[in-house]
Structure formats: C-alpha cells, structure tokens
Amino acid sequence: MSLEGWTIFALFWVVFVTSPGPNAVNCITNGMTHGFARSLWGVAAILTQAGAFLLLSALGVTAIIAASPAAFEVVRLAGAGVLVWLGVRGWRRAGRIVSADPAPPGAIYARALAIATINPKSVAGYLAAFSQFVQPDVPIMTQMQVILPTALSITTLSYVTYTALGAWLGRMALGAVFNVSVQRVLAVCLMTYGVLLGSTSQLFERG
Numbered sequence: 001m002s003l004e005g006w007t008i009f010a011l012f013w014v015v016f017v018t019s020p021g022p023n024a025v026n027c028i029t030n031g032m033t034h035g036f037a038r039s040l041w042g043v044a045a046i047l048t049q050a051g052a053f054l055l056l057s058a059l060g061v062t063a064i065i066a067a068s069p070a071a072f073e074v075v076r077l078a079g080a081g082v083l084v085w086l087g088v089r090g091w092r093r094a095g096r097i098v099s100a101d102p103a104p105p106g107a108i109y110a111r112a113l114a115i116a117t118i119n120p121k122s123v124a125g126y127l128a129a130f131s132q133f134v135q136p137d138v139p140i141m142t143q144m145q146v147i148l149p150t151a152l153s154i155t156t157l158s159y160v161t162y163t164a165l166g167a168w169l170g171r172m173a174l175g176a177v178f179n180v181s182v183q184r185v186l187a188v189c190l191m192t193y194g195v196l197l198g199s200t201s202q203l204f205e206r207g
Contacts, residue, residue: 017158031166041105045112057126
C-alpha cells in the first residue's frame with residue numbers, strides 16, 4: 001500500500017470508528033457505570049470483533065454474508081431486537097444509584113462483543129475498506145500487515161476516548177442519583193439504532 005493509499009485508508013477508518021453508534025454508546029455507558037479501567041474490557045471486545053471482521057473480510061467471508069439476503073435479514077433483525085432490548089433495559093435502570101459492585105470483566109467483555117458483532121451494517125465498512133483500498137495485484141496478507149495495525153490503533157484510540165468520556169460523566173454523578181438524563185439519552189440512542197436497523201436493509205455503519 002502506497003503512502004497516499006494508507007493516508008486515505010486511515011482517514012476513512014477515523015470517520016468509520018468515530019461516528020457515534022452502538023459501540024460508542026456502549027463505551028460511554030460502561031465508563032459511566034463501571035469506571036475507566038474496568039470498562040477497557042469493553043474496548044478489548046470491540047478490538048476482538050474488529051480484528052476478526054478484518055481477517056474475515058480478507059478471506060471474503062463478509063462478502064459472502066452480504067451477498068446472502070436471507071442470512072443478512074436474519075442477523076439484521078436479531079441485531080435490531082437486541083439493541084432495542086438493551087435500550088429499554090437502560091431506560092428502566094436510569095436513575096439508580098451507582099453500584100459499588102461493578103459488573104465482572106467477563107460480563108462487560110461479552111456485552112460489548114455482542115453489540116459489536118450483531119450489527120450487520122458493520123459489514124459495509126469492512127467491505128468498503130477492502131473494495132476501495134486493497135490492491136488486487138499485491139498479496140492480501142502483505143497488505144494486512146499495514147491495514148490491521150492501522151485499523152486497530154485508530155479503533156483503540158476512538159473507543160478509549162469514548163470510554164474516558166463516560167468515566168468522566170460517571171464521576172460527575174457519583175454521590176447522588178445517577179445522571180438520569182444522560183442514561184436515558186444513551187438508552188434512547190440504542191433503541192433508535194435498533195429500530196432503524198430493523199426497518200431498513202440498507203448497508204451503512206455508525207461505529
């Protein structure tokens with residue numbers, strides 16, 4: 001990959017992972033609820049999903065998924081249902097006192113991995129990356145040596161920042177009823193993403 005191609009890819013990936021979406025909402029929620037350090041397990045889950053999808057894209061698996069309307073529809077509707085459920089649960093929990101016993105790392109990781117994986121619209125971003133930036137005359141694994149660390153580094157910076165923002169908002173609410181307005185805004189965001197995902201089959205991604 002040329003320097004120019006790498007620069008364009010890096011800028012594309014910055015936009016791809018910094019646009020607010022379910023992952024960002026979950027990182028903010030984790031930071032508010034569990035604190036910064038523990039919530040990094042959620043970022044680790046997003047990196048797991050990103051790394052897996054990048055490798056699967058390189059192997060053409062996500063292209064096959066996108067080409068199968070039936071499989072895509074099932075995953076899309078399942079993802080929509082989970083996002084709406086998470087939003088409803090978040091709304092119902094808004095106003096609770098901050099827990100002194102945060103969720104275990106495994107639970108944070110599993111929830112974040114599920115949110116990152118169930119959204120089939122993310123296929124669009126990975127397909128765009130490979131259709132626009134991969135050179136067909138260069139071995140794919142050679143290009144992955146540049147693409148993978150670039151994408152994962154930018155992804156890490158983005159979601160660590162969202163997590164830090166959530167942790168800061170959480171500290172602002174400590175010692176009183178948890179910031180109801182912020183919690184409910186985040187819950188509505190998750191529900192909205194779920195409704196939009198369930199009502200359209202158009203491929204687009206908000207990370």
